[in-house]
Structures are given as C-alpha cells and as structure tokens.
Amino acid sequence: MVIAADAAARRLGVHPGMAAAMAQALVAGLIVRDADPAADAQALDRLALWLLRRYAPVVATDPPDGLMIDITGATHLFGGETATLSNMIERLAAVGITARVAVAGSYGAAHALARFHAAPITAIDAGDHAPLLMLPVAALRLPAAMIDGLRRLGFDRVGELAATPRAPLALRFGSEVGRRLDQMFGHSSEPFALIEAPELIRVRQAFAEPIAAAETIARYIAKLVDLLCIVLEERGLGARKLDLLFYRVDNACQSVRVGTARPIRDRKRITRLLCDRIETVSPGFGIETMVLSAPLAEPLDYRAGNSNLVDTPVADISELIDVLANRVGDGSLYRLAPVASDVPERSVRRVAALASEGGSDWSGEWPRPSRLFSRPERIETLALLPDHPPAAFTWRGIRRRVRRADGPERVFGEWWKRDAETVAVRDYFQVEDDAGERFWLFRAGDGEDPDTGAQNWFIHGIFG
16 A cells, blocks of 8 residues: 655655555556655654754654644744744755644644645634634544545535534544544643653653642742753753743643753753743643753853952853843844955844854954945935045935045955856945035946946945
8 A cells, every 4th residue: 555655656646545556557667665664753753853952842743744843932033933934844845855834723723734734834823713614524633434434424624514513423423523623623632742852951840739820830940940950060061942841730731942142050040031931821720740951951161250359350241141032032132243245235244142253354444334224225416427426415305415525445246156246346435414424325336337337326324
C-alpha cells in the first residue's frame, strides 16, 4: 500500500491508501521505496526538538506527519504571530520540507485546518468556528470506518454534523463523534506527550492543591528559580532563554518565555523577568504543576568585579535591556553598527543591543548627518551643472534658500553588487538654509553623463 507520495506522484494520480501494484501500473517507472515507520518517527522527533529549541516551549509530535506547537507567549520574539509562522515555513522549506501551518484556539481546530485547508498559513481567532464548519468530516480525526458510515448517512461537512442532535449520533457511533467535535470547537481539552530536549535544564514543582493567586505563583516562581540556578551553577552555565510552563487541572498548559541579552544566573533578576509576565497567565480552575526550564544556556562570562580602588565602575545596562526586550520584543530593541560601505544606506546595520563591537567605523574625511533617512526623498532644486550646489530647493512643500554649501563629495556605486551600479555616481552636498538648518542633499549622476544617473536631486539626511 502507498503510505506517502510526493507532489510529482500526486499530480500523476498516486495517493496514500492506493495499492502499490495499482500505482506502479498507473505510472511507468514509478520509484517505490520501502516504508520505514521507525525512521520516520525518529525524524519527526528530531524536527520537534528543533522547533522546541527555536520557537516555543511546548511541542508534541502528531504521528505520522504532524507537530503540535503551543506558541502562546512566544510570538513576540519573532515580531508577531504572522512573522513567526512565515519564519517557520521558510526555514522548513530551506531544508526541503513542505509544510502547512494553522493557528487556532484549540488543537483540534488547528489540526483540521493544517491538513484540510489549502493555504500554507491559516490563522483563525479563538471562537471563530465558521471556517471549521466547511471542512470535511475526515477533519475530525475519526476512524476510517466511522467516517465512511457518516458519509453513507449523508454527512459530508463538519457543519452538518455539528447541527445534528448528539443523541442519535451517540446511539449509532458512540461518544467519539461528540468528543471530537468538542475538541475541535475548544469545548474540551486533550493531553499531549511533550518533547523534551535531552540536555535541557529543567526543574519542576507539583502542588497537592491547585494554586491560582498571582502572589502564590510569584512565590513558587522564586523557589523554582533557586533550584534552576543551582543546576546552572553546577554546570557552569548562565541562562539565555527561560520557559515557564503552567499545567492546569483541566489539562491545559500556559507558557511564558523570556530571554536575556547575556547569560545570567542572578536569582533576583530572573525572578523579576518571569514575574513581570504573570499577568499573561490564565490559571483557570487552578495550576497543579509548574515547570521551569532553560532551553538556551551558555557558559557564564566570569569577570572580575569593579574595584573602587583601581577600576572605574562600568554601568551594566543588560538588566534594563532584558526588561525592555521582553516587553516590546527582541527584534524591536537594537543598536546601529557601521558597515564598510561608501553607499550611505548600506553603511549601517542593526545588531543586538549588547552585541560586541565590530571592526568597522564611520571615520572619514566628510561628516555624516545625525539623522539618515531610510529612503532618500525627492526634492525640486535650482542648481548649475555640473558641480554647483543648489541655490534653493523645495522639500515637503516648503521652499528653502541655500545660504551656505559644501561639496561635492562623490560616491560611486558598488559594481560588485549589481551591473547598474558600475557607472552610477552620486554627488553629495552639505547645505544650510536661511533658518540655520543643515541638510544632506545629493544629485544622482555626475551632472554631465546621463548614464551615471538621472540627474535628479534628493535629500538623504539632516544634520543635528
């Protein structure tokens, strides 16, 4: 029997469930390989472990070809839900894995949309059942015989089944149909066997009685942090990412993920970062287990402390950066670093807030504006060609007369990046208007040869 088929085979009519002899008769020269379920399961576990280390603290396998990921509280690390899903799809595609990703308020709904919806990325809000009602009954994860029986009775869509009274269905098919419907619509939860990294540093606290108060949760967070720091100290490591999982009495799981700019093992600091996220946790009817782990830990950078006798105290802003990054998102907090390029918009790049200094700098004979526009803006000018500064220019509807100017500074294109820059030229001028404001203007071209540029004028920055 055909267990799996690639896209080319499916286009030729081969599909899972077909007899292998029929598939070979249908397609001449069909490449057939023996199935290896054990190796497939191991590969799925490795993929789940990769997702666990990169995207979210809660990952489970859904054999034979699926994964369950709880991204609650982790999407801000990648710039939001859409950015997280796009990043996931792109990275899987880079290693030859075609995937469809669905996000929904329940695992049953996400499972159904990922397998029975054509779009590579699908996201619906919790409680939005309209897209689910149009799915086939096979999306309910029912046994094949039961799905066949439902179709014989005329049930083709989930919506038709959901609109039918439960009692006749239970009488004929048992409670399985109602249970799967409740799981799809988020009325009941289901347990998972979560993937754990073998090297993962993890501590756990179970409660005889469920807890729900924020003060109680904060107290036990501090205790878990103490236990985690003991393990980190034994291994000589500091935490870079921390995952805190809350297992509720209704089998639901809440998660919190925080990151740090540098490896840390400061108990107070870690406790503060985690307690700041308590408001995002919904304890429901109570939390029965809390698990704290460090999915990313690195060797701690031991440095001698500052001495008041010989050293000048150095301010450590890493704690402030950690607090801000976990509130606004790691990608929203950065600093600018120089890049070795004469083209102004390419001479700067974003780096992590505490990234080490690179070897490049902005030193040069000509000053650069304190504010550089991401894209130069077109202006209207009055200037003599080929190398005179403008006598006046109009920017954003305001005409400014140039009182002083310096230039030109000629910047050539980078021919190794694209052919169009082989002869491209820009002439930059620093100008000052009657009000004393200073601007950085340039002309695209050398003022004579049209091949070097269109001879249009632009403003690229403002001097402070």
